[in-house]
Amino acid sequence: MSEVVPTATDIARRVRNRDLSAAEVTREHLDRISRIEPVIDAFLHVTADRAMDRARAVDAAIAAGKDVGRLAGVPVAIKDLLDIEGVPTTCGSRVLEGYRPPFTATVVERLEAAGAIVVGKTNMDEFAMGSSNENSAYKPTRNPWDVTRVPGGSSGGSAAAVAAGMVPLSLGSDTGGSIRQPAAFCGIVGLKPTYGRVSRYGLVAFASSLDQVGPFTRTIEDAALAASVLFGRDDRDATSAALEVPDFTAGDGGAAGLRIGVPWAFLEKGIDGAVLDAFRKSLAALESAGAKVVEVSLPHATHAIATYYIVATAEASSNLARYDGVRYGLRVDAGRDLRETYGRTRDRGFGAEVKRRIILGTFVLSSGYYDAYYLRAQKVRTLIRRDFEQVLATCDVVATPTTPSTAFRFGEKTADPLAMYLADIFTVPVNLAGNPGISIPCGFADGLPIGLQLIARTFDEASLFRAGRAYQELTDHHLRSPVMA
Amino acid sequence: MTKVTPETVEHVARLAQLSLTPEERGTFARQLDDILAYAASMQSLDTDGVEPMSHVSGAGTLREDAPVPSLDRETVMAQAPDGEAGLFRVPRVLGG
Numbered sequence: 001m002s003e004v005v006p007t008a009t010d011i012a013r014r015v016r017n018r019d020l021s022a023a024e025v026t027r028e029h030l031d032r033i034s035r036i037e038p039v040i041d042a043f044l045h046v047t048a049d050r051a052m053d054r055a056r057a058v059d060a061a062i063a064a065g066k067d068v069g070r071l072a073g074v075p076v077a078i079k080d081l082l083d084i085e086g087v088p089t090t091c092g093s094r095v096l097e098g099y100r101p102p103f104t105a106t107v108v109e110r111l112e113a114a115g116a117i118v119v120g121k122t123n124m125d126e127f128a129m130g131s132s133n134e135n136s137a138y139k140p141t142r143n144p145w146d147v148t149r150v151p152g153g154s155s156g157g158s159a160a161a162v163a164a165g166m167v168p169l170s171l172g173s174d175t176g177g178s179i180r181q182p183a184a185f186c187g188i189v190g191l192k193p194t195y196g197r198v199s200r201y202g203l204v205a206f207a208s209s210l211d212q213v214g215p216f217t218r219t220i221e222d223a224a225l226a227a228s229v230l231f232g233r234d235d236r237d238a239t240s241a242a243l244e245v246p247d248f249t250a251g252d253g254g255a256a257g258l259r260i261g262v263p264w265a266f267l268e269k270g271i272d273g274a275v276l277d278a279f280r281k282s283l284a285a286l287e288s289a290g291a292k293v294v295e296v297s298l299p300h301a302t303h304a305i306a307t308y309y310i311v312a313t314a315e316a317s318s319n320l321a322r323y324d325g326v327r328y329g330l331r332v333d334a335g336r337d338l339r340e341t342y343g344r345t346r347d348r349g350f351g352a353e354v355k356r357r358i359i360l361g362t363f364v365l366s367s368g369y370y371d372a373y374y375l376r377a378q379k380v381r382t383l384i385r386r387d388f389e390q391v392l393a394t395c396d397v398v399a400t401p402t403t404p405s406t407a408f409r410f411g412e413k414t415a416d417p418l419a420m421y422l423a424d425i426f427t428v429p430v431n432l433a434g435n436p437g438i439s440i441p442c443g444f445a446d447g448l449p450i451g452l453q454l455i456a457r458t459f460d461e462a463s464l465f466r467a468g469r470a471y472q473e474l475t476d477h478h479l480r481s482p483v484m485a
Numbered sequence: 486m487t488k489v490t491p492e493t494v495e496h497v498a499r500l501a502q503l504s505l506t507p508e509e510r511g512t513f514a515r516q517l518d519d520i521l522a523y524a525a526s527m528q529s530l531d532t533d534g535v536e537p538m539s540h541v542s543g544a545g546t547l548r549e550d551a552p553v554p555s556l557d558r559e560t561v562m563a564q565a566p567d568g569e570a571g572l573f574r575v576p577r578v579l580g581g
Contacts, residue, residue: 102560195541209540235548242546306524317501324502326573331566338578343504355503359494359513360520362501373524378537380527385538418519434541458541 005165008074008222015073022073026055029075033166042161044080046120069114077161077170080121081204092126092136095349096329105202106234114229122157128206135353144482149407152182159186162216175210177427180439184402184451187441189223194458195434196241199234207315210431220468224248255470256290261395263298271404278443278450279401285474296391300383304429310377317361388433392457400426402439402451438464441477489518
């Protein structure tokens with residue numbers, strides 16, 4: 001793009017220094033959204049009036065000499081499965097049509113308490129089930145680098161909004177790669193924090209032992225800033241960890257001495273040549289900065305997709321039982337009895353992928369199949385976790401490409417669910433193990449972005465930022481932006 | 486491994502309170518069979534003595550079990566497709 005779109009760090013600094021007002025910044029970004037949105041379709045709702053009110057309140061607080069926080073005036077977009085009181089949450093589904101949550105997600109409260117301005121809710125695959133945004137019940141979001149291609153999923157709207165410069169920061173959720181994969185496809189940074197790092201109060205549940213909320217940004221610096229605001233214990237989410245949150249924005253030693261493990265055997269199959277090339281070059285860049293690259297083994301990672309589609313669908317079948325047309329959202333009355341109302345509401349309310357996963361999840365939990373599928377998958381999950389523990393006992397981070405290919409075309413994988421699932425092969429093991437992972441732009445193939453995934457020990461996001469910061473100092477992939485109208 | 490038939494899908498759909506068309510039953514049966522055939526590779530692993538992992542240990546602590554105010558009833562009821570006097574109204578549950 002011709003104009004330089006500022007980062008969250010730049011905006012907050014200028015707003016705090018009274019160099020720029022939050023209202024000006026917000027107005028500029030809302031204008032940009034109305035210009036670009038017709039091409040990209042990243043948003044399900046733009047909350048323009050609410051945003052301008054908030055921005056003026058931030059400016060008033062600054063004028064009154066108050067500390068308005070580390071994200072002062074930063075426009076942010078929120079994936080449409082995080083609740084904001086009074087603003088519709090659809091989760092990309094017809095079944096939540098008309099729902100206006102009576103409470104606000106902790107992560108949104110934290111962003112707003114730090115001075116950020118929510119400008120809207122972003123499109124997603126229905127109930128976060130999908131890798132392309134083609135499963136949204138409302139519309140597909142397009143990839144800003146090539147509008148004939150998918151932005152990735154399930155947080156495709158949040159990724160596209162940042163890539164197109166509509167916001168410098170957005171939130172997504174990642175159950176099997178739903179932050180990292182769209183970050184790779186859209187050429188931006190996407191962080192999946194350690195399981196337990198971020199509160200999930202106000203997040204619509206998909207697979208509760210895997211779901212985690214995280215930020216999309218263009219730079220590591222912005223990701224570190226967002227993490228410093230978002231992370232931390234919340235009494236309203238019992239799975240959130242009561243651990244100290246460091247200030248991740250404080251720079252540190254660079255890549256010198258960093259040990260990077262690469263599971264070459266796991267990477268051999270079905271990966272595009274251009275992706276592998278970019279991956280090798282990014283390792284070489286980190287080596288030139290003093291990192292040591294060693295080969296490691298994740299012997300059970302090849303079973304991760306199978307394990308994931310049993311564990312995640314089992315949990316989803318249970319979590320999605322609540323959509324019954326009684327308490328909120330869509331109701332389709334059949335007239336005869338309650339059971340028929342349930343069936344028709346769910347039949348009309350859910351799309352094909354959601355039904356497929358509910359059926360699979362119910363099947364693997366059902367009598368006669370539980371031991372062979374669900375219990376076995378939970379045991380294999382332990383083996384996958386052990387692989388990461390062993391490797392990360394001697395390495396600081398594990399590196400892989402984020403995805404085996406660049407962004408695919410609309411319709412390319414919709415007929416074959418398994419092919420779509422296999423696109424998540426490098427991200428899914430990380431959710432099963434619970435570790436933090438990040439995707440960083442590491443090159444281009446035919447004009448399409450490629451992502452480098454780094455994985456660290458649980459609760460050691462600092463190593464991801466350390467390696468990422470060193471990498472972005474050496475390269476300029478993150479400075480490239482798609483040409484927007 | 487088990488062959489997934491349209492009848493299996495219909496049985497499971499009933500457990501999950503989903504009404505499916507015959508066409509959906511056929512498609513899902515075929516696709517589930519593919520997915521489970523893919524998952525069969527897992528069966529070859531030796532998992533004797535391996536603890537099943539239900540969540541990531543180390544994450545989370547329980548808060549003190551003290552009552553705190555919950556959401557206001559009227560606010561919650563305002564979201565219901567059908568309700569009255571603080572109650573949800575639904576079609577007949579029994580009989581008919």
